[in-house]
Amino acid sequence: MNNRVEEVHLITIAGNRPEIIKVSQLVKSLNKTYRNNFVYTGQHFSANMKDIFTDELNITFDYDLRSNTSDILVLRENIRGLLQQIQPTHVLVYGDTNSTVAGALAAKDCGCRLFHIEAGLRCFDLSKPEERNRIQVDALSDYYLVPTELSKLFLKFEGVPEERIFVTGNLVSDVCRKLYQEIKDKKRRSDIPAEYVLLTLHRPALVDNEDMLKILSRFLSNVEHKILFPIHPRTKSSLEKYGITLPDNVRVIDAVGYSEFLSLLKDAMIVLTDSGGVQEESIILKRPCVTLNNTTERQETILLKANRLYHPLDGAGQQCSINEVIREMLNVKISVNPYGEDVTNRAYKVISSIIE
Numbered sequence: 001m002n003n004r005v006e007e008v009h010l011i012t013i014a015g016n017r018p019e020i021i022k023v024s025q026l027v028k029s030l031n032k033t034y035r036n037n038f039v040y041t042g043q044h045f046s047a048n049m050k051d052i053f054t055d056e057l058n059i060t061f062d063y064d065l066r067s068n069t070s071d072i073l074v075l076r077e078n079i080r081g082l083l084q085q086i087q088p089t090h091v092l093v094y095g096d097t098n099s100t101v102a103g104a105l106a107a108k109d110c111g112c113r114l115f116h117i118e119a120g121l122r123c124f125d126l127s128k129p130e131e132r133n134r135i136q137v138d139a140l141s142d143y144y145l146v147p148t149e150l151s152k153l154f155l156k157f158e159g160v161p162e163e164r165i166f167v168t169g170n171l172v173s174d175v176c177r178k179l180y181q182e183i184k185d186k187k188r189r190s191d192i193p194a195e196y197v198l199l200t201l202h203r204p205a206l207v208d209n210e211d212m213l214k215i216l217s218r219f220l221s222n223v224e225h226k227i228l229f230p231i232h233p234r235t236k237s238s239l240e241k242y243g244i245t246l247p248d249n250v251r252v253i254d255a256v257g258y259s260e261f262l263s264l265l266k267d268a269m270i271v272l273t274d275s276g277g278v279q280e281e282s283i284i285l286k287r288p289c290v291t292l293n294n295t296t297e298r299q300e301t302i303l304l305k306a307n308r309l310y311h312p313l314d315g316a317g318q319q320c321s322i323n324e325v326i327r328e329m330l331n332v333k334i335s336v337n338p339y340g341e342d343v344t345n346r347a348y349k350v351i352s353s354i355i356e
Contacts, residue, residue: 008355009088010036011112013079015043015099018277021258022171023094023117024057025178025344030351039082041075041099042067056257057175075102076109083110090355093137094118096130096297104140115351118170119144120151121297128295130276143354145347148300148338168347169340172277176262176284177341183259188267193226193251197326198268200275202232206292210242212313219312221247224323227272228264230256270329279307284337288329290322300338 012027014020020040030036040061065078075098083091083106091107092115093100100116107114116137123131138144144160146152147170155165199220201207206216220227227250231239239246246252256264265271265281270288273279279298282289289307291298301307310325340346 008034008090009086010034010090010092010351010355011039011083011086011088011107012036012092013039013041013099013103014094015041015075015097015103017258018172018275019094019097019099020059021057021175021277023092024059025174026117026171026347027059029344029348033352034355037062037086037088039063039065039079041065041079041102043070043075043097043099056179056259070098072098072102072105075099076105079103079106080109083107083112088112090115092117092351096121096134096137098133100137101133104137108140113143113355114141115143115145115354116141117145117168117347118147120146120155120165122151122154123295123297123299125295131297134297143350145350147340150300166350168350169343170280171343171347172280173284173337173339173341174344176281179259180262180266180285183263184266186263188263191251191253192264192267193228195269196226196228196251197223198264198271198273199227199229199250200232200271200273200278201229201235201292203274203293204234206274206312207232207235207238210238210244213238213242213244216312217244217246219322220250222322223249223272223326225249225269225326226251228253228268230254230261230264270326280339283307283334284339286334288332288334290325290329304334304336304338305332306334 012023014023027038038061042065063082067075067078079102091112093103094117104114119138121134125131144155144165145168149167152165152167206212229250229252231252265287266285268287271282272290272292274292276298279289279291279301283301283306290310291307292312294309294311308329
């Protein structure tokens with residue numbers, strides 16, 4: 001190994017389940033060549049939401065900050081303390097979470113060069129905290145690894161020099177396909193219906209508000225199909241807090257590991273979700289998706305007609321029922337994956353070309 005490689009000290013930061021999943025293969029590649037430390041902020045601090053993924057993905061953290069919060073100021077201070085101790089040359093952050101913002105701010109506090117992976121996503125709705133986070137991190141970054149040409153275009157319009165933008169694809173594409181291949185022939189659980197709509201809900205705007213949860217419960221009762229709901233701890237806590245019961249057509253199961261979730265997704269008729277990551281995984285596994293929101297930053301999935309927006313609060317402007325939307329989406333044939341292949345290798349090569 002040459003001295004240049006030995007001197008490089010790269011810090012890769014993750015704070016929640018999707019980030020752990022998406023960077024898992026890249027971290028392994030970086031570890032083979034560079035002094036790379038994988039840092040977990042503790043933004044997700046439930047064992048069910050963290051340990052099962054680190055075990056399943058066969059990755060370990062070099063540092064677990066155990067922040068137990070999503071407060072950006074606390075996360076920034078904890079990350080900055082570690083960076084001051086280790087003194088890396090480069091920091092890598094992913095996506096649009098509070099840990100992403102905190103990691104970017106701490107990197108700039110310590111004079112580190114900053115990579116933003118999954119840069120350039122935009123939903124153009126500043127009421128969404130994730131959108132504000134994306135814009136802030138992109139304003140701080142030195143290098144941008146974007147999933148698609150559309151994301152590159154957005155950054156160029158915002159004035160980012162083209163030579164700092166690299167279209168690598170989305171890392172989840174590699175992880176998703178790899179894990180699904182490992183479990184695709186696994187026998188289905190006996191408690192899973194033969195046909196079902198898969199549901200995921202976790203965003204605060206939908207699950208932290210009592211009135212919104214009541215609207216969601218009524219909305220789900222109108223769906224003509226059985227609904228399978230691997231429940232997020234946050235959603236479960238809110239339902240219990242407000243004493244809200246889901247309708248009889250909803251089959252609730254505990255949160256599952258990533259491989260099992262992919263199996264449930266692949267076998268589903270269609271998925272209803274408020275998750276950005278699930279929108280990506282759906283098109284990769286060729287399952288139709290209805291996003292329970294009025295905006296999305298995964299706009300490629302909309303353009304390819306693999307995804308459709310439908311907010312439970314306004315019923316897509318009362319133009320059609322959720323059952324009409326489901327029937328239409330079930331006829332969709334998904335043939336294009338906009339997020340690429342061999343993404344881990346492409347991202348690794350870009351990072352290597354910059355830090356060496």
